[in-house]
Amino acid sequence: MDALVPVQSAGQRLPLRLVSPSLHRCIGSVSIRRPVSGFAMDTRISSRSPSQFTIRSQQSDLKESLGGVASSSDVRIKEWEVDMYQNELAISQGIRIRRKPPSKAPLGYSGPFELRLLNGQVADSPSNILEEITWFKDQEVSRMKELNPLEALKKAVENAPPTRDFVGALRMAHQRTGFPGLIAEVKKASPSRGILKENFDPVEIAQAYERGGAACLSVLTDQKYFKGGFENLEAIRSAGVKCPLLCKEFVVDPWQIYYARAKGADAVLLIAAILTDLEITYLLKLSKKLGLAALVEVHDEREMGRVLGIEGIELVGINNRSLETFKVDISNTKKLLEGEHGRQIREKDMIVVGESGLFTPDDIAYVQDAGVKAVLVGESIVKQNDPEKGIAGLFGRNISQT
Numbered sequence: 001m002d003a004l005v006p007v008q009s010a011g012q013r014l015p016l017r018l019v020s021p022s023l024h025r026c027i028g029s030v031s032i033r034r035p036v037s038g039f040a041m042d043t044r045i046s047s048r049s050p051s052q053f054t055i056r057s058q059q060s061d062l063k064e065s066l067g068g069v070a071s072s073s074d075v076r077i078k079e080w081e082v083d084m085y086q087n088e089l090a091i092s093q094g095i096r097i098r099r100k101p102p103s104k105a106p107l108g109y110s111g112p113f114e115l116r117l118l119n120g121q122v123a124d125s126p127s128n129i130l131e132e133i134t135w136f137k138d139q140e141v142s143r144m145k146e147l148n149p150l151e152a153l154k155k156a157v158e159n160a161p162p163t164r165d166f167v168g169a170l171r172m173a174h175q176r177t178g179f180p181g182l183i184a185e186v187k188k189a190s191p192s193r194g195i196l197k198e199n200f201d202p203v204e205i206a207q208a209y210e211r212g213g214a215a216c217l218s219v220l221t222d223q224k225y226f227k228g229g230f231e232n233l234e235a236i237r238s239a240g241v242k243c244p245l246l247c248k249e250f251v252v253d254p255w256q257i258y259y260a261r262a263k264g265a266d267a268v269l270l271i272a273a274i275l276t277d278l279e280i281t282y283l284l285k286l287s288k289k290l291g292l293a294a295l296v297e298v299h300d301e302r303e304m305g306r307v308l309g310i311e312g313i314e315l316v317g318i319n320n321r322s323l324e325t326f327k328v329d330i331s332n333t334k335k336l337l338e339g340e341h342g343r344q345i346r347e348k349d350m351i352v353v354g355e356s357g358l359f360t361p362d363d364i365a366y367v368q369d370a371g372v373k374a375v376l377v378g379e380s381i382v383k384q385n386d387p388e389k390g391i392a393g394l395f396g397r398n399i400s401q402t
């Protein structure tokens, strides 16, 4: 059985969905009795269904023993409850994106009044593109998990070649060129800009970026909204490109971190607008355990404040594009690096990545003055006939061997 539970402190209660081969999904809540270092934990699961669940845990995995099988309506009710708890938890941290569609409570539901209220008040269609992507991703991941169970992925990860140092490559490029280290994005399309490049050859683009002096590459793997794919990540990696690779995904589940690692990623993206603090903490630990760097992306002051409260973050991305409205404003990078937040970032020696909407040497100079040591650029360079020259145009000079 594969159950991955983020843990912070003793006494904490968490909703839990367990996926097992014997019982498709079973739901309960888990209370943390004794957090041990790392992922090890001692847990007790309780369920209001008539069946008995006993969970014993060891290291990062929970081992199950099921003393009975819940009826399917119990399971549906528990699933729905957990989804609603997840939405509530996110809302309590100021997260506007609902993690699950608040669909109608299953027949026979007689749970907490507040949950029924929450369900009754909200429409069952996504309120913006980020919410839509998040809901779709949740379904997609459930399907992909069936095809690639975690146990098999873990074996693949054990045999995978070592990762490359994403953060180190950015620092070195910054020192070498005096410019922010470039993460060049391999992106065919986006929901806001449509198709960016018709004859899209991901390996050719990646190689051109590398020749042009990119420190790292970002590869979109979302198929539906960005016309990307994990096959691009794999192809770029196996073509011998040396730049470390960021898997540009909407991560909502730990399984995706294993998958990214198995497909050749050196770093993953964690988007604060869709993840709770606890999820970020846990996904960060898991990434580190697998040798991956994590770029934690924020868009506003509130998200920046949350992220600065989480231990162990080395890379923070400031997205100049709102993933809810698509509005792009590069002064967002400057705004979020002013005052107390900027001071804390310098104190912790974090690398800040200026993301999106960067087109000219002036744009680069502007975000560099604001304090970034790295930039993430897609559209302005991917659109060029020759992306290698596109990089020189973006920086106003050749950065490949300076």
Ligand SMILES: O=P(O)(O)OC[C@@H](O)[C@@H](O)c1c[nH]c2ccccc12
Residues within 6 Å of the ligand: 185, 187, 248, 249, 297, 319, 355, 356, 357, 358, 376, 377, 378, 379, 380
């Ligand atoms: O193409 P641009 O404007 O240079 O942006 C690149 C990158 O910042 C953008 O693609 C991005 C930033 N964060 C994301 C999260 C998901 C998908 C895409 C993104």
